[in-house]
Amino acid sequence: MTHYRCRSCSYQSVHLGEAQQHSHQTGHVCIGKDGVGPAGGRFGKAKVVVSAGASVLAATTIGVLAWKYRGLQEDHEELQTKHEGLLSMAAGLVVQLAESTAENESLNSENDYLKSATGASKTLKSYDC
Structure with a gap:
C-alpha cells in the first residue's frame, strides 16, 4: 500500500485523492512512499x-x-486625465464660438441699420454742427 506524505508539513494519507486535494489547497508537494522509495520509481x-x-x-x-497590468492602468489614468482636459478645452472653444457668432450677428444687424435710409439719416444728423 502506498502512503502519501507532504514534503512541507506533517500531512499524511493513504488515499491519492486526499493527497492531491491537500496539494491543491496548500501548494505543498505530496510524495508517495511504499516502503521502497518514492512513488513513480526513478523519476x-x-x-x-x-x-x-x-x-x-x-x-x-x-x-x-x-x-x-499596473503599468497599463497608470497609462489609462494619464490618458483619461488628458481626455478630460481636452473635453474642457473643447467646451470652452464652443462657448467662445457661440459668443463670437452672437457678437457678429449684432454687428451685422447694426451695419445693416446704418446702411439703411433711417440709419444713414441719423448718422448724418449727428455730424451736423
Missing part, C-alpha cells in the same frame, strides 16, 4: 523538481502580468 524526484519549477514559472508569470 519521482524529477517530478518534484519539475513541479517546483512549474510553480516558480507560474509565480514569475503572475508577477510579470501584475506589473504590466
